[in-house]
Amino acid sequence: MKFTYLVTFLFLYQFAFAQNSISGKVLLDNAPLAHVSITIENETVGTQTDANGKYELQNLKNGTYKIKASHTGLKAATKTVVVKNNQKAQLNFELDFDDALDExxxxxxxxxxxxxxxxxxxxxxxxxxxxxxxxxxxxxxxxxxxxxxxxxxxxxxxxxxxxxxxxxxxxxxxxxxxxxxxxxxxxxxxxxxxxxxxxxxxxxxxxxxxxxxxxxxxxxxxxxxxxxxxxxxxxxxxxxxxxxxxxxxxxxxxxxxxxxxxxxxxxxxxxxxxxxxxxxxxxxxxxxxxxxxxxxxxxxxxxxxxxxxxxxxxxxxxxxxxxxxxxxxxxxxxxxxxxxxxxxxxxxxxxxxxxxxxxxxxxxxxxxxxxxxxxxxxxxxxxxxxxxxxxxxxxxxxxxxxxxxxxxxxxxxxxxxxxxxxxxxxxxxxxxxxxxxxxxxxxxxxxxxxxxxxxxxxxxxxxxxxxx
The missing domain is CATH 2.40.170.20 (TonB-dependent receptor, beta-barrel domain)
Structure with a gap:
């Protein structure tokens, strides 16, 4: 019986914490944008988009996250997403040039x-x-x-x-x-x-x-x-x-x-x-x-x-x-x-x-x-x-x-x-x-x-x- 509880606990732990992820693509003028900084507000976790504009944040706990996409010379964009229970969330960004951006x-x-x-x-x-x-x-x-x-x-x-x-x-x-x-x-x-x-x-x-x-x-x-x-x-x-x-x-x-x-x-x-x-x-x-x-x-x-x-x-x-x-x-x-x-x-x-x-x-x-x-x-x-x-x-x-x-x-x-x-x-x-x-x-x-x-x-x- 204890063995069954242990297996169930490990399964639920992996299910609830290890499988959550957020992935997506960042575009500029409908074209993939590389080297965009993807960060989670109030967290040290982050990544960058690859040559195809894609990114992925893995091994996230259940919860609500504010994801920020930023790139030099462009307006940063922030979106909120909720992930839980083995969810693989999709979150795409479309960045714009910041015409008002001062040097x-x-x-x-x-x-x-x-x-x-x-x-x-x-x-x-x-x-x-x-x-x-x-x-x-x-x-x-x-x-x-x-x-x-x-x-x-x-x-x-x-x-x-x-x-x-x-x-x-x-x-x-x-x-x-x-x-x-x-x-x-x-x-x-x-x-x-x-x-x-x-x-x-x-x-x-x-x-x-x-x-x-x-x-x-x-x-x-x-x-x-x-x-x-x-x-x-x-x-x-x-x-x-x-x-x-x-x-x-x-x-x-x-x-x-x-x-x-x-x-x-x-x-x-x-x-x-x-x-x-x-x-x-x-x-x-x-x-x-x-x-x-x-x-x-x-x-x-x-x-x-x-x-x-x-x-x-x-x-x-x-x-x-x-x-x-x-x-x-x-x-x-x-x-x-x-x-x-x-x-x-x-x-x-x-x-x-x-x-x-x-x-x-x-x-x-x-x-x-x-x-x-x-x-x-x-x-x-x-x-x-x-x-x-x-x-x-x-x-x-x-x-x-x-x-x-x-x-x-x-x-x-x-x-x-x-x-x-x-x-x-x-x-x-x-x-x-x-x-x-x-x-x-x-x-x-x-x-x-x-x-x-x-x-x-x-x-x-x-x-x-x-x-x-």
């Missing part, structure tokens, strides 16, 4: 918000701007943006930095997908070799952002955001040449690896090897450059629908400028003046969103920069390595949009100059908090603070207050 920006608050609701003004430069105004790199492409000034600091080797609102280059932070991988030694070359075919948009914050990003963002920041792997075209090519025989090639590829990952690959090559001296001073008017860069971004599909991506870039450049008769045999010599710079650099960055009720996101980056250069007879050999990790919690509590963060930065720098007898190496942990309090529909109060401890320079405290 979403992330740079001012480290979280996605509508541009109109951003507590700080954010200039957004879309990819189409760079396509209509072709340049060999973003450094040159930003010269028409008001308040942003790419400045050439060396007339022979044509290196420079970017000034925002008149402040010097070291006070402008440059990010890629929110990661501070362009700083210190690499600031001069950080915006070279990023394939334009991979850029979704560039967000520019003019003004202090150091309470969130640290002292390098006193003047402002530039955040280069790469394309969403799911929306990127399978192949793009952008090739142009100038009357000075400059040639730039940008190639982009988007592929799917099985069912678990999507990969975005970008290749950039720039070639200019024709010395020109139009002003007759026996010096090259434009630095000669041979540059190659490869970027790859992996976006992994998780059942929860949470983000997980890893990206890497390798960059190599050979540039020189100087007297017209200079060649590589004169490098470092005193017979013919020339400035020659070899740069080798690689970057790694990642983003992982934890599948927990307490919203938590981890980001990390690592860069290795190696510069071998000579300026006439003076060599400058330098290496810099930067590691960065960060944990973020962002959530809305009533009228409060709260952001909590903790970060750790490791910096190694060494060169052959007397100023660096030993390697400059430090670790800098940081904590920061920011709250955007909404008084009413038109007024907000933003307050924030950041504490850094530099193992060499000591304590650094930054406060921020803004009323809108």
């Amino acid at each position: 979403v920006v992330v740079s001012a608050t480290m979280r996605a918000v509508s541009r109109i609701d951003s507590p700080m003004p954010v200039d957004v430069i879309q990819n189409g701007f760079f396509l209509k105004n072709p340049t060999a790199n973003i450094f040159e492409g930003l010269q028409t943006v008001n308040g942003v000034k790419p400045q050439i600091n060396c007339s022979v080797c044509n290196t420079g930095d970017i000034h925002i609102n008149g402040l010097e280059g070291p006070y402008t932070m440059i990010l890629i997908d929110g990661m501070p991988i362009v700083s210190g030694l690499s600031t001069v070359y950080g915006l070279s070799g990023i394939p334009n075919s991979l850029i979704e948009r560039v967000e520019i914050v003019k003004g202090p952002a150091s309470s969130l990003y640290g002292s390098e963002a006193i003047g402002g920041l530039i955040n280069v955001i790469t394309k969403d792997v799911y929306k990127a075209p399978k192949f793009t090519a952008d090739i142009f040449s100038t009357s000075w025989a400059e040639t730039n090639i940008d190639l982009g590829f988007a592929t799917q690896v099985g069912k678990k990952a999507n990969v975005l690959t970008g290749v950039n090559a720039f070639y200019y090897d024709t010395p020109i001296d139009n002003n007759g001073d026996n010096f090259t008017d434009l630095t000669l450059q041979k540059r190659a860069s490869v970027f790859q971004k992996w976006d992994f599909n998780r059942k929860s629908g949470k983000a997980f991506s890893v990206a890497g870039r390798y960059f190599y450049e050979d540039r020189w400028g100087g007297e017209m008769q200079w060649n590589k045999s004169h490098r470092g010599g005193d017979q013919v003046y020339g400035e020659s710079i070899y740069t080798s650099r690689y970057e790694l960055l990642g983003n992982y969103e934890f599948n927990t009720h307490f919203p938590l996101r981890a980001t990390f980056s690592y860069t290795d920069h190696d510069q071998n250069s000579v300026y006439g007879t003076t060599p400058y050999l330098a290496k810099q390595r930067i590691g960065f990790g960060q944990l973020l919690h962002a959530k809305t509590y009533g009228r409060n949009d709260l952001l909590l963060g903790a970060a750790m930065r490791y910096n190694y720098y060494n060169d052959n100059t007397p100023a660096t007898q030993t390697a400059d190496e430090y670790v800098m942990p940081s904590i920061f908090v920011q709250n955007d309090f909404k008084i009413d529909e038109k007024q907000n109060v933003l307050i924030g603070a950041r504490y850094d401890y530099n193992s060499i320079h000591g304590h650094i405290f930054t406060a921020r207050s803004l009323s809108l």
Whole structure:
């Protein structure tokens, strides 16, 4: 008799809990839509639609569920469904374009918000701007943006930095997908070799952002955001040449690896090897450059629908400028003046969103920069390595949009100059908090603070207050 009860209980348990499921299809303009996020309200369970627009949520308990279908740039849709007793419910969605959707920006608050609701003004430069105004790199492409000034600091080797609102280059932070991988030694070359075919948009914050990003963002920041792997075209090519025989090639590829990952690959090559001296001073008017860069971004599909991506870039450049008769045999010599710079650099960055009720996101980056250069007879050999990790919690509590963060930065720098007898190496942990309090529909109060401890320079405290 007990055995019969046990079998009956197991059967009913499986019948009531293990067999319930919700499946369906998501359409856009009557066509299947892939990579739509399907989530259950107040649950961590979720999935994404496949290439045919289909999804399925399995092993659900008896109950009433609110199912939400969302996709970037489209109006989200929510439907309620009741499942019980071995039911396989069907729930289809038809999404629409959101014509009223304002641009979403992330740079001012480290979280996605509508541009109109951003507590700080954010200039957004879309990819189409760079396509209509072709340049060999973003450094040159930003010269028409008001308040942003790419400045050439060396007339022979044509290196420079970017000034925002008149402040010097070291006070402008440059990010890629929110990661501070362009700083210190690499600031001069950080915006070279990023394939334009991979850029979704560039967000520019003019003004202090150091309470969130640290002292390098006193003047402002530039955040280069790469394309969403799911929306990127399978192949793009952008090739142009100038009357000075400059040639730039940008190639982009988007592929799917099985069912678990999507990969975005970008290749950039720039070639200019024709010395020109139009002003007759026996010096090259434009630095000669041979540059190659490869970027790859992996976006992994998780059942929860949470983000997980890893990206890497390798960059190599050979540039020189100087007297017209200079060649590589004169490098470092005193017979013919020339400035020659070899740069080798690689970057790694990642983003992982934890599948927990307490919203938590981890980001990390690592860069290795190696510069071998000579300026006439003076060599400058330098290496810099930067590691960065960060944990973020962002959530809305009533009228409060709260952001909590903790970060750790490791910096190694060494060169052959007397100023660096030993390697400059430090670790800098940081904590920061920011709250955007909404008084009413038109007024907000933003307050924030950041504490850094530099193992060499000591304590650094930054406060921020803004009323809108």
